Amino acid sequence: MSFEAWLGDLAAFVLGYLCGSIPFGLLLTRWAGTEDLRAIGSGNIGATNVLRTGRRDLAAATLVLDALKGTVAVLVASYAISPWAGLFAAIGAFLGHLFPVWLGFKGGKGVATFLGCLIGIAWPAALVFAAVWLIVAFVTRYSSAAALAASVAAPVALALAFGKPQAAWIFAALAALLWVKHRANIERLLSGAEAKIGRKG
Numbered sequence: 001m002s003f004e005a006w007l008g009d010l011a012a013f014v015l016g017y018l019c020g021s022i023p024f025g026l027l028l029t030r031w032a033g034t035e036d037l038r039a040i041g042s043g044n045i046g047a048t049n050v051l052r053t054g055r056r057d058l059a060a061a062t063l064v065l066d067a068l069k070g071t072v073a074v075l076v077a078s079y080a081i082s083p084w085a086g087l088f089a090a091i092g093a094f095l096g097h098l099f100p101v102w103l104g105f106k107g108g109k110g111v112a113t114f115l116g117c118l119i120g121i122a123w124p125a126a127l128v129f130a131a132v133w134l135i136v137a138f139v140t141r142y143s144s145a146a147a148l149a150a151s152v153a154a155p156v157a158l159a160l161a162f163g164k165p166q167a168a169w170i171f172a173a174l175a176a177l178l179w180v181k182h183r184a185n186i187e188r189l190l191s192g193a194e195a196k197i198g199r200k201g
Contacts, residue, residue, distance in 0.1 A: 009088045012077035016089035019073040020096025020113055023103055024065040025050045028058045038106075042184075045100075046108030048143065066108070067116030069093060074120025087170050090117035094174050098181060109181040111147045114174060118154055121167050128157040141196040144185035151175035 025045040029037045034053040037045055041052040047063035070093040078086030097113040099105040118126040132153040137146035155175060159168035179186070188194035 005082075008081040008085050012073075012081050012085035012088040013092040015077055016070075016073040016092025016094075017096040018092075019069045019089075020093030021100035021102060021107070022065075022069055022096075023100055023107070024069070025058075025062040025108070026103070028061055028065075029053055029055070032058055034058070038103075043106075044108045045103070046110075047112060048109075063112050066097065066112035067119070069097075070113040070116030070118075071120040074117055078120065084166075086121060087167060090121060091170060091174070093117055094177070098177065109147075110174070110178050111151075114151060114154075114171075114178055117174075118171065121171075122158060122162050122164055125154055125157045125162055125164075128161070129154045137197060142189060142194055143197050144182055144194060145189055148179060148182060148186070151178045 023045045025047060026037050029035070029050060032055060034055060037043075037049055037053070041049045043049070046066065047059045050062045051059035053059075070090065073089040073093040074086045077089035094110055094113055094117055096107075098107045098110050100107045115126055115129055118129055129150045133146040133150040135146075136149045137143060140146070152175060155168040155172040158164045158171060185194060
């Protein structure tokens with residue numbers, strides 16, 4: 001790899017990280033005058049925790065913006081630098097959301113940003129992610145189980161259906177991080193204590 005290519009990939013990663021680390025959930029709830037998002041529920045900055053403020057509109061906006069920051073980073077890097085750099089932007093955006101420097105590296109769980117990055121890399125694989133999420137959520141009524149299943153389906157689809165093995169390996173690694181961030185949810189799922197969609201808990 002040439003020095004120029006290495007610099008391009010580094011720039012893409014930094015771009016992705018800066019985009020991914022924008023805490024939209026925290027910003028939106030602060031602007032709306034609700035409680036500090038980090039002091040309620042799970043303390044995360046994602047849409048699920050925003051929903052606990054009782055503001056569905058803010059939760060929906062957070063979901064969209066957390067996805068878009070991944071998509072925008074990937075598309076800008078892909079077109080301005082190279083498709084390979086787009087993958088580095090995806091890594092950066094995902095890590096930025098999970099570990100934002102502005103918030104002491106305490107961020108969200110990454111589901112929306114994972115999906116947003118996937119849209120930028122291969123939108124048909126993002127459709128697979130969405131379909132699996134909807135099916136599992138409908139059957140189990142567990143949002144976390146749906147996210148975990150969809151994160152596994154995405155890299156499999158990238159590798160087997162869409163001919164993107166390199167992207168598949170990268171998204172498999174991101175999915176592993178997503179699972180780590182969901183470890184408390186996994187424990188609750190195994191113990192039967194996880195809250196179902198539409199119920200408080």
